[in-house]
Amino acid sequence: MSRNRFLPMEYVWLVTAVTVWNTLCFVLPDFFDNPADGWKGVLTITFYVSALAVGQFAIAAFLSVSRYVAAVSLPLYAVLGAVLAYYRVAFHATVNPVLVDATLHTNPGTVAGVISWQLAVWVILQFAVSLLWVRWRWRIGRIPCPWAVSLVSVGVFALWFWGNGRLHKSAGQRFPVHVIRSVAEYAALQRTRNLPRELPDVQTVCPPDSLDIVMIIGEAARADHLSLNGYGRQTCPRLSGRANVVSLPHIRSQHTHTASSVPHILTPADSLSPEKAYSMHSFISCLSRQGYRTAWLSNQDYGRTYSDFIYEADTVVFPNASKTVFVFHPWYDLDLLPPLKGLLLQQTGAHRLYVMHAIGSHWYYNNHVPDGCELFLPTVINRVITQNDSISVINSYDNTIVSMDQFVDSVISLFSERNAVVFYLSDHGESLGEDGNWLHAAGAEETKCPAALVWYSDRYAQLFPDKVAALEANHTKRYRTDYLFHSLLSAAGLRVVGADAENDLFCQRDE
């Protein structure tokens, strides 16, 4: 083998081989998934792939300077790169602090559920190939001037990485170092959490003698897929035929994934004071102070960002605690009805609050659609969402909305003879192929428009005609999800000291 006086040619060949392999495996698949449009598209892709290869070359050169460093770093780099590439192609997911948060605050079974055999095979293959690079590097031995080679590699990488804004963003999402950066950003965010909580300052205005309040936290239901809001398919056959159902078609969610959204919805947090989601108690504590019996019935997990609120309730019920998302098991919100009926029979007291956390429209959609709700066919067949055609995904998604309609209507029917108000608000929306996006948590516009509605009983309407008139007048206006905290307390005859009426659905607003 020929030897260069300054650098062994074998070292150059190794770095080139690692670069070509990593570019083919970690960079190119993403472009295959988003095919080029005409010859200009092909030119753009060629430019990007070549440019990204330069960065890969600098990294490979740096990691291979020392054979000891190479033995540790090349396999690690291969595994991280493989995972990043897989999730970008399979889920269009980029690792970011939000995804780290979603991963850490979901139960371990959920995380296990997204690990498929395809991912396992892919990672093992990359790991095995990286061992071949390590073996090759080991045979080359020590190279001359290792510090000079390291400095030049880092310099080239730094110039390349920060030299072009667009390239920087594109490369940043594809390089394994991005995982480490995201975890660090996430850790910084965490330092603002887990603060001692304060009780919101609430005053009594006109409390009813008896009242049941139900708050259903929906999951990934978007407003524009409800027939109540004019969607072309009949996705709400039951609620459409029920009296006193008021849909709120123009709600905007500050957050696009469960772990951030639920604390925001339950507390007086708003866009000016988002930290209140982590520094204040929820409306559960406010109503407990007013003598309400409170219960939390969950069809999801104990997310760490909202477990504090679960413990604010007197009674906690998890009928499906062993279920995990992303796996093929039937898992219905209707399972919450038997424990709810049980509590209604057992619990005494004139004032009661039931918070229900639904699994709703969470992927894998078909799992959450009971018999009789599968109105739209064909449905999805592959749990990797991008492996299904978009019509099937939308059919399956719409079937989850039909299931939500059945579930919410069934809850309402338990309270129809009582003095009661039922709130439904989804934690966020869902992407259904817009700009190639699916699922949620990436901050896409369509994930910020959650479904929301309110139902009141005839008895409530008789007792509080002004509140009901205000609700009917306000429901088509635009609100942030901040309205929920204030409106729920207002339904109970309470108000937050110092808050103006703009977030209260039950208060007439002059505009």
Ligand SMILES: [Zn+2]
């Ligand atoms: Zn969610």
